[in-house]
Amino acid sequence: MQVHWHRRDLRTADNRGLSVATDAGPTVPLFVFDDAVLAHAGAPRVRFMLDALAELRERYRALGSDLVVRRGDPREVVVRVAREFDADRVVWNKDYSGLARERDAAVRRALDGADVARESVHDHLHHEPGSITTNKGDPYSVYTYFWKKWRDREKADPYPDPDEGALAAVDAETTGDLPSIEALGFEAPDATVPTAGTAAARERLDRFCDDAVFRYESDRDYPTRDAVSRLSADLKWGTIGVREVYAATAAAMAEAGEEKAEESVAEFQSQLAWREFYTHVLFFNPEVVTENFKEYENEIEWRDDPEELAAWRAGETGYPIVDAGMRQLREEAYMHNRVRMIVASFLTKDLRCDWRHGYAHFRAKLADHDTQNDNGGWQWAASTGTDAQPYFRIFNPMTQGERYDPDAEYIAEYVPELRGVDPSVVHSWHECSPLQRRNAAPAYPEPIVDHSERREAALSMFERARGED
Numbered sequence: 001m002q003v004h005w006h007r008r009d010l011r012t013a014d015n016r017g018l019s020v021a022t023d024a025g026p027t028v029p030l031f032v033f034d035d036a037v038l039a040h041a042g043a044p045r046v047r048f049m050l051d052a053l054a055e056l057r058e059r060y061r062a063l064g065s066d067l068v069v070r071r072g073d074p075r076e077v078v079v080r081v082a083r084e085f086d087a088d089r090v091v092w093n094k095d096y097s098g099l100a101r102e103r104d105a106a107v108r109r110a111l112d113g114a115d116v117a118r119e120s121v122h123d124h125l126h127h128e129p130g131s132i133t134t135n136k137g138d139p140y141s142v143y144t145y146f147w148k149k150w151r152d153r154e155k156a157d158p159y160p161d162p163d164e165g166a167l168a169a170v171d172a173e174t175t176g177d178l179p180s181i182e183a184l185g186f187e188a189p190d191a192t193v194p195t196a197g198t199a200a201a202r203e204r205l206d207r208f209c210d211d212a213v214f215r216y217e218s219d220r221d222y223p224t225r226d227a228v229s230r231l232s233a234d235l236k237w238g239t240i241g242v243r244e245v246y247a248a249t250a251a252a253m254a255e256a257g258e259e260k261a262e263e264s265v266a267e268f269q270s271q272l273a274w275r276e277f278y279t280h281v282l283f284f285n286p287e288v289v290t291e292n293f294k295e296y297e298n299e300i301e302w303r304d305d306p307e308e309l310a311a312w313r314a315g316e317t318g319y320p321i322v323d324a325g326m327r328q329l330r331e332e333a334y335m336h337n338r339v340r341m342i343v344a345s346f347l348t349k350d351l352r353c354d355w356r357h358g359y360a361h362f363r364a365k366l367a368d369h370d371t372q373n374d375n376g377g378w379q380w381a382a383s384t385g386t387d388a389q390p391y392f393r394i395f396n397p398m399t400q401g402e403r404y405d406p407d408a409e410y411i412a413e414y415v416p417e418l419r420g421v422d423p424s425v426v427h428s429w430h431e432c433s434p435l436q437r438r439n440a441a442p443a444y445p446e447p448i449v450d451h452s453e454r455r456e457a458a459l460s461m462f463e464r465a466r467g468e469d
């Protein structure tokens with residue numbers, strides 16, 4: 001008997017660890033609610049996870065088995081379940097963050113102590129950390145070179161879904177109930193969390209590959225053009241496998257026909273590679289979760305202004321595109337990538353607030369929070385990360401809004417106070433007089449800062465930190 005320990009691979013199809021386990025014999029699927037992991041979670045993410053687990057359980061039931069659910073310290077629980085089912089081996093898919101690796105090392109020791117074999121396999125990325133390196137064998141800290149190697153490497157095919165006979169029959173009495181979100185210590189999120197599970201992920205993938213993937217390059221930066229896949233929470237929770245996603249893009253590439261459409265598909269693949277690049281960075285530098293990647297930036301004198309931070313969190317900064325993004329986050333537990341870049345730049349450059357505050361807020365509110373991407377995104381925006389935005393390139397939130405949401409449609413969707421206001425007024429809100437603002441949208445706030453002044457102050461802050469002052 002084998003046990004497959006699910007963690008962030010909440011699917012049966014294209015699951016390498018599950019395939020490895022089922023190839024060796026009947027397999028008991030297991031999920032463990034670990035309070036040490038839940039301590040870092042936010043309600044939207046937990047909601048998505050619970051919904052995905054409910055679907056996974058249904059899938060196993062349809063295959064004549066069931067998902068065994070336990071709560072506790074995996075060092076004890078995994079060993080106990082292996083004994084309970086008389087399993088000779090426990091298999092899982094590797095996870096690459098520092099915390100996950102510490103947990104897995106501890107479980108390995110516990111299983112060794114209990115004389116249960118174990119195997120952890122690489123599933124979550126196409127190319128494992130350490131497999132794409134510079135010619136000297138070092139991990140890349142510049143994405144472009146990483147991407148070229150990533151792109152040219154062969155990609156594995158998806159692993160098949162297990163057959164019914166490959167899974168162990170599990171007595172309904174022993175499976176354990178899926179807890180409610182409240183029982184896990186969270187309040188139900190206010191946000192409408194995306195539908196979770198493999199069926200929903202496949203629907204998103206199919207829909208994207210039917211159309212948007214061919215215009216991804218030109219449209220992906222425009223939040224109203226419906227040009228992105230919305231697969232981030234699926235990739236975070238593994239409700240769909242990376243090989244399955246890649247295979248769909250390879251099929252789209254074969255159908256693309258025109259060079260522009262092919263470039264667009266490649267641009268999407270390069271986003272999948274960013275996810276892997278940041279995972280490699282995190283693997284080799286686990287400290288980036290709390291520390292700046294660039295050491296020389298440790299001298300940055302971040303400001304501490306609780307009121308400004310609160311206005312940013314609430315989407316009440318008086319900068320319409322920033323507020324729309326922060327409210328999309330609140331309502332959908334998701335934010336469009338271009339807007340994530342804008343709100344992160346606003347927090348770190350205009351408000352000169354430490355990126356760690358932004359990261360913590362995103363971690364609590366995003367259904368797709370994924371340590372490596374969230375951290376990579378924040379350190380990029382703060383100019384402290386690998387391959388980061390140079391500190392002197394500071395987004396102007398007004399021109400960003402005008403360029404990427406020219407008709408202010410995205411803004412109107414999330415900021416009702418600005419509905420019906422002429423887009424030219426919306427995009428020049430910072431320049432309007434108090435009277436003009438009162439007349440146009442009395443309920444919408446005045447800008448909390450002056451961007452031009454804050455831009456100069458941010459440049460000085462970075463120059464001082466770099467010893468260039």
Ligand SMILES: Cc1cc2nc3c(=O)[nH]c(=O)nc-3n(C[C@H](O)[C@H](O)[C@H](O)COP(=O)(O)OP(=O)(O)OC[C@H]3O[C@@H](n4cnc5c(N)ncnc54)[C@H](O)[C@@H]3O)c2cc1C
Pocket residue numbers: 220228229230231232233235236271272274275278335336337338340341344362366368369370371373374375376377378381
């Ligand atoms: C400040 C900040 C925080 C972010 N936090 C997260 C996070 O917690 N989780 C997360 O998955 N992404 C994060 N991103 C990256 C990106 O914004 C999201 O992956 C993307 O918006 C998700 O929407 P999508 O699935 O429709 O993306 P698509 O454009 O359809 O991209 C497909 C997939 O590629 C990957 N991807 C796309 N862009 C990036 C990127 N810049 N870096 C790494 N991977 C990428 C994601 O897995 C994404 O699902 C963050 C970006 C910034 C600037």
